[in-house]
Amino acid sequence: MRHRADLMSRCCGVPAGTAEEQVRRGLVTQNEPIGVLPAREGVDVLAWRELPGNAATWAKLDGVRHRLKxxxxxxxxxxxxxxxxxxxxxxxxxxxxxxxxxxxxxx
Known part of the structure; x- marks a missing residue:
């Protein structure tokens, strides 16, 4: 998948929506170009925080995360x-x- 929103929609039923909606639902990282990343540094590709009201979504992602490639x-x-x-x-x-x-x- 090309975007985190695609993954969250297909694995966990989260509508793509706007960036604000994704953050409200628990998205921590953004889908912005990284640019230059210095050697030996990393970046979180996907971080989804468990929040009150998104327990079902978080559980779905937690259930598939070890199978993601x-x-x-x-x-x-x-x-x-x-x-x-x-x-x-x-x-x-x-x-x-x-x-x-x-x-x-x-x-």
Whole structure:
């Protein structure tokens, strides 16, 4: 999926809505371009806070989060590009350029 809203809609029944609605429902991270990320620094891709009134949604996400798989393509400022599943033990694979990744959601 290309956006957190897509994931939350498909896995957990959260309507896409506006950014304000997503935050009200518990979204902590935003879907903004990251830009340059310094070496050895990270970014939270998805953080959903349990709030009064969203327990069912939070429970659905908690139930699927260990089955989620990620893949990212990124390029360095030195013109090299890599793909990775973003796990701590994964070795990135060099690619010529970043291409769109297909939607592999299986429910």
């Amino acid at each position: 990620t893949e990212a393509c990124y390029c360095s400022v030195l013109d090299g590009c890599w793909t990775s599943d973003l796990t701590a033990t994964a070795q990135p694979h060099h690619v010529d350029q970043c291409e769109p990744i297909s939607d592999g959601y299986t429910g």
